[in-house]
């Protein structure tokens with residue numbers, strides 16, 4: 184490879200002035216246009232700011248298709264802080280890639296300095312990819328690739344490989360500065376939380392409902408959580424699990440609220456209402472009725488469950504239809520078409536699986552009939568509801584909620 188013979192190509196000795204470490208964010212859903220795009224970016228900016236509040240005060244710049252997060256002057260823009268920012272930002276919905284970048288002046292020297300710093304200590308092949316969003320730069324993209332590439336070869340002896348390199352060094356020339364960065368961390372994708380409104384998740388202690396919550400947050404819903412415990416006929420273990428799950432999921436939105444309803448007595452009433460084989464579906468209807476009342480109080484526009492078609496006998500199409508009949512709000516079931524293996528993979532990735540697998544006394548087992556109905560008839564269920572006075576019962580249950588505020592990261596410091 185030839186070294187470009189430009190004055191700018193010469194690096195002088197001594198430590199290079201490499202500028203300022205910052206985080207460069209590639210946004211998702213780039214198809215969004217016009218007003219939606221504006222809403223997306225404004226929402227994301229706010230969400231980013233609150234997600235990193237505990238790490239450092241930041242300034243966020245919007246550029247074409249990217250955002251730049253910089254530590255406020257005096258906030259200590261050291262590499263460790265910026266690394267922590269980048270890691271935290273990977274949990275914020277609406278982002279495709281998160282890069283720890285160097286922001287440097289618009290001259291080839293500074294770019295080379297930052298590139299050498301970023302590639303230090305690495306082994307394996309690399310490629311340099313430059314883009315000029317602003318064409319006023321002394322070198323073309325190809326010239327810049329060659330210059331920086333040759334300096335890296337010279338300094339570290341790494342082999343250049345343009346196709347599938349082990350490291351990609353990216354250079355983006357902007358209007359006032361240049362960003363230099365290597366491979367980033369993948370983000371969650373999707374839309375910024377809050378962009379699609381608010382909804383209430385029915386959260387059991389199981390594997391599925393936390394994944395359902397995650398998937399709907401990723402589509403821009405801010406979620407509240409509702410858990411039914413078997414109290415006073417079970418211990419509080421399921422509440423601890425729900426709490427731990429919400430605390431883990433809180434990193435995707437912040438400010439999460441968990442509402443807990445003691446459901447044991449209502450279950451007894453269902454049992455003595457003669458619901459028999461319909462008890463499980465009748466109970467699910469009562470849960471959703473209660474959820475609907477609570478959701479309306481909280482400004483929620485939908486209910487979310489972890490149902491997956493056919494996974495258990497209560498999740499047949501007929502039974503889902505029978506549950507839908509009890510409420511007016513839409514019930515979102517993001518896992519309806521997913522296999523258990525896929526659901527578990529997601530649960531593992533988002534850190535909820537190990538919590539869900541902890542033992543507890545699920546309130547539902549209190550009520551399991553010998554043989555559950557798989558084709559519940561809506562008319563029979565309505566009759567059970569009348570006997571129970573389900574509407575009033577649901578109001579009472581909704582009034583009995585206890586609110587908790589699990590915060591991501593709390594309790595970990597001890």
Ligand code: ATP
Nearest residue numbers: 385386387389390391392409410411488489490497
């Ligand atoms: P999960 O893994 O979420 O517990 P599951 O496969 O065990 O789901 P079911 O027990 O039939 O399925 O529950 C279906 C859905 O009903 C759950 O995903 C959840 O949304 C809701 N649900 C069930 N039990 C409770 C509970 N105790 N509190 C709140 N919601 C519940």
Ligand code: MG
Nearest residue numbers: 387388389545
């Ligand atoms: Mg369950």
